[in-house]
Amino acid sequence: MLKTNSKNYDKLLKINQKLAHYESILSLLYWDDRVCMNPESAPYRGKQIAIITEYIHKAKTSKTYSNLVESLNLDDYPKYSPQWVNIKWWKYEYERNKKIPPKLISKLSQLIPESLQAWEKAKKEKKFKILKPYLKKIIQINKEMIQKWGYEQEPYEALVKNYEIDITPKQIETIFCPLQKSLIQIIKKYQPTLSQKPQTFNFDQHKLEQFCKYLVKKISNLNIRLDPTTHPFATTISPFDIRITTRYNKLESAIFGTLHELGHGLYDYYLPQHQYFGQPISQSVSLSIHESQSRFFENIIGRSLPFWKYFYNQLIKYVDLSNITLEKFVKYINKIDLQPIRTEADEFTYNLHIILRFEIERKIFNENIQIDELPELWNELFKQYFEYYPQDDSEGILQDIHWAESLFGYFPTYTLGNLIAAQLLNTISQKINIYQQIENGQFQEIIQFLKENIYLLGKTYTTNELVQKITNEQ
Amino acid sequence: MLKTNSKNYDKLLKINQKLAHYESILSLLYWDDRVCMNPESAPYRGKQIAIITEYIHKAKTSKTYSNLVESLNLDDYPKYSPQWVNIKWWKYEYERNKKIPPKLISKLSQLIPESLQAWEKAKKEKKFKILKPYLKKIIQINKEMIQKWGYEQEPYEALVKNYEIDITPKQIETIFCPLQKSLIQIIKKYQPTLSQKPQTFNFDQHKLEQFCKYLVKKISNLNIRLDPTTHPFATTISPFDIRITTRYNKLESAIFGTLHELGHGLYDYYLPQHQYFGQPISQSVSLSIHESQSRFFENIIGRSLPFWKYFYNQLIKYVDLSNITLEKFVKYINKIDLQPIRTEADEFTYNLHIILRFEIERKIFNENIQIDELPELWNELFKQYFEYYPQDDSEGILQDIHWAESLFGYFPTYTLGNLIAAQLLNTISQKINIYQQIENGQFQEIIQFLKENIYLLGKTYTTNELVQKITNEQ
Structure with missing residues (x-):
């Protein structure tokens, strides 16, 4: 040196x-x-x-x-x-x-x-x-x-590089393509409709807040602040000072918002931000890895039967679920529920919303599609994928804040995160009896695995390197 | 020019x-x-x-x-x-x-x-x-x-100037002296004791918080945040963004903490901080004028019978006062209650706590009293004034944070604020039927008077000038 x-x-x-x-x-x-x-x-x-x-x-x-x-x-x-x-x-x-x-x-x-x-x-x-x-x-x-x-390879690539340095749109396409096909097939086959009147639960916000705070504390055993906001998010103020938010418009938004942001929050908490303060190595790998953590806690842990076997009896202390049994509740939070709005979509069809945005972004920057054509393009693609033509632009192109904020190339990381979370489940299941732990309300071994294999490594590896390292897949 | x-x-x-x-x-x-x-x-x-x-x-x-x-x-x-x-x-x-x-x-x-x-x-x-x-x-x-x-005139004067530019210790002495004498006489005559077991109320913190938030909104008709903290305070983040806190250790601490800080908060809200951003004229006159506003809302408004004639029926929706009637409650919150700790003292004997500190500060800087003599000096004076010898230094010289924070010359402004608040009541009563307004739950005329005569003027006048202007007293 x-x-x-x-x-x-x-x-x-x-x-x-x-x-x-x-x-x-x-x-x-x-x-x-x-x-x-x-x-x-x-x-x-x-x-x-x-x-x-x-x-x-x-x-x-x-x-x-x-x-x-x-x-x-x-x-x-x-x-x-x-x-x-x-x-x-x-x-x-x-x-x-x-x-x-x-x-x-x-x-x-x-x-x-x-x-x-x-x-x-x-x-x-x-x-x-x-x-x-x-x-x-x-x-x-x-x-x-x-x-x-x-x-x-293509202009859009330069924007994706804002969030993922070693993943190209071409590679994303290879990943998204089979997913897209099977999602469209399943929608065509089972024809879930958009018109179903959803189940709703009445709750007292203060009590539901207490339940969500209990979830955060029980799972993390950390002091992570939870506040209400219109749009849930997680942030690091300084090392150890991690804050998350959720929204209380619906019971399931509040709970899964909390679990999603807690996934982000745990990652942020255990990143070596104190040890390597002010250094890139103390930061997260990428948006997709970050999203894999939030999805892991929201969907893989939080929507599982074992999770609710442990937490259902707690939940009903805070919220009146009336005649909804544990089994019905878990079925309800896992139902396929087609929605014109991405943030209200189920875990499964959510990815098709992302693929639609990925395709439009690519067209904007690679094919120079004109601004006037965008709303129509959105609606046509939506009809093609979801068998539903959005009623107006607020159900279509205007629903997301991202483009108005100049966040192009950001959307694909959501689905990449989903996929990485699924890969992570495979690996972790080989080492830990994960659902048994969850059913017992024990999360420390799972968090320990994530610490050793993801959190504490900070930005040492790129997305691809890290995924390969953990899963021996790509 | x-x-x-x-x-x-x-x-x-x-x-x-x-x-x-x-x-x-x-x-x-x-x-x-x-x-x-x-x-x-x-x-x-x-x-x-x-x-x-x-x-x-x-x-x-x-x-x-x-x-x-x-x-x-x-x-x-x-x-x-x-x-x-x-x-x-x-x-x-x-x-x-x-x-x-x-x-x-x-x-x-x-x-x-x-x-x-x-x-x-x-x-x-x-x-x-x-x-x-x-x-x-x-x-x-x-x-x-x-x-x-x-x-x-004296060294201590230079420290008082940190908070009051046109008031000298000599002038403060002239104001404090008769007050001190009558306070000591009254204590000697009525001999309230320190040993009384105080009445306590059970409450649910969340409900009491809701009542305190209701008070803030009802009185001010403004969006002023109220949060819980160990030590209540008021602060301005930016113009229009005024935040206050209170503590929920006791029912009356919570309520009168809220009203006290609301008095500070209203002043801050209506100071011309937006109009004259970044300029001294947009700021408050002095600590004593600021304190007069908090004391006005805490004691003169908040401990009055008319105030509770309006709010008692609201309070009992949030807190179970059991068999305490409106009249008993108002008597309770106005009782003379000798305390070794300043912040727990009643409105009346509170001032004697301040006078004691003023005397000690003067001795420290004018008479070069030695550090080792301070605890004993405190206790002796306390015995002399309150007929009680503090059990230990936490009941004596260690009770306040101020000196450890280098805030010398600050204490007298508390009692000056009390006195100005009383003068203000005299003046305002000549123009507004203040207690009738309060009994009707109407505060806008009172606030309007304070806006015109204090808040909106910012730092235009000094403490003395402003007091003279409002009250024609000094």
Whole structure:
């Protein structure tokens, strides 16, 4: 190892550690915005967020920073060592950042708040044309960025790289294709309908909150905050300070929202964020690995009969399930339930919603499909897959926040996460009698397995490397 | 008005507006620390707070900042105009700051967290000697600062100036002296005892919280957050985002904590913080005026019979008061109840606790009393005033956090606030049938009076000026 490098490494580390405190502050500003803040104060919060974001961005694109990054050689450190991982990611992030002119970044970040407001209005009024001018600009900026970043096989690839560095759209297609076929076949064969009146449960929100908090504590044995929000999410404020939220619109949204976010939260809690504070190695592998953890707790653990064999008797202390027995309840939470809205879909057909979005995103960036054609394209594909033509754009293209927020290439990670969770179940079942543990209300061995094989490794391996390592599958 | 001045004024304003966003962030970091944060994460929060504090301090002591402040002339603007008020306070703050060497500031701010930890331990173990070395250093630093700041009549004066710019200890003495005499006489005459077993009420915390939230909403008609904490407080995150807390150890602590902090919160909400963001004029007059608002809502409104004529029937929906009638309840919350602990004292004898602290603080800084003599001095004075000798230091000198936090000169503002609240009642009663309004559950006219005469004026007048203006008393 060269001496200069070692000194520069330490300097870069120190800068990143300080910036990590700024990022903690930013997390708190966002969390508080969604959980606690009086909405009247939103413009001030916007300013606070802008000031801190600007500070971080300036520091990470400064001459000092770039000189330090460029002075480091990956080969000076053993592969997979913390230093190697850190340098790899510092360089990767910096290389991507430096290709994008600051003006483009600032144009996009100024556009997003307006675009989000337009999206809310458009969704409410069911009018795509309200969002259209913003979405058009956002797509245009993304196309410019693709040109700056470059790509090998197809333009869309450059956007997927924002979230998965070693997975290409081509590879995703190979994974999604058989899944898509069998999902469409099953829907055609069994013809579940969209019109069924769903079962609903009455509950007292305070009591249901207490049950959800009990779930978090019982499963994790950690102090993880759980708050109510419109859209559930998980976040890390600082190491050890992990917070999740869920929504209380329906019994099952509240419970499975809690379990989903708890999966994210456990991963975040046990990432080596304290040991390697401010270093890439302390972070999660990727969105798809993160999503595999949330899906594992939500679907594989949380929708299983053994889980409810343990928790059903607790649940009925908090919620009146009337004449719904344990078996009926588990059947109910596992039913195939076609929905025009992705977030209300069942675990199974959910993936078809994702595949639809993946296809449209690819068309937008690879085939230059025009903005005016998008709503129709969405609805036609939906009809083709789900045998249902959305009634309006709020049931169609306007349902998700992602595109209005410039999150292209993000959707596929949801289904990748689902698939990785299933692979994980295979592996873990070979080592632990997982459903027996769950039925006994014991989660520590499962969490221990996840710690050793995923959580504590941080960003050491890529998605592909890690999946292969755990499962010997790909 | 000179043109240069006007330009420099705008520059200084812009700097202060940006710094005000940093101060908002700091408020959130503190609020979250006390209300939401997982304590395991405390060292990280400490770092975040230090980084933001350092940023603000550096900006306010920079060469640019000092040049701008020094270039402005107070006489260029009409007296009491927003610009005049801002310049007056920017200069005042800067003049005080520049006299203190940064080293002394940093020595003190590094000492305080350790001192607070020592105080908690000392209080728990009832051993003054655990706090002693820290308190000794803190007093020493305060003495050094007094020398730097200078004073006219007595050293202690320089510390009081931290909180009240136009009130001297001599003036406070003139106010406190007759109060002290009559309080001691009354205690001697009626001999309320410390041994009475107090009435306690059982309650469900969630229900009591709902009642307290109802109180906040009903009185203020605003979205003011109310959360539970060990020590109640009020804070402004940003304009319109006002948050208060209370504690649920006892029924009356919860209710009067809520009303007290609501008084602070209403003042903060209606200060012109939005109109004059980042400007001294948008801030409160002083601690004593702030305290007058909290005491007004806690004691003058909240402990009155008319208040409970309106709210008693609501309260019993949330809490089982058993056989305690409205009249008995109001008598109970107004009883004279001698306590060794200030925060548990009744409204009346509370002031004697403050006078005791005022006397000791004066002795520390004017008479150079030694650190070892302090616990004994406290206990002797307490015996003299309250006819009770504290059992140990946790009932005596260790009960308050203030000195361990270097807050000397702060205590007198509590009693000044009490007295101003009483004066305010006199004035307001001449204009509004206040108790009739309260009995009808109507608070808007009262709040309107406070808005016009206090809240909306911000820092335009000093404590003395404002009190004289409102009450024609002094």
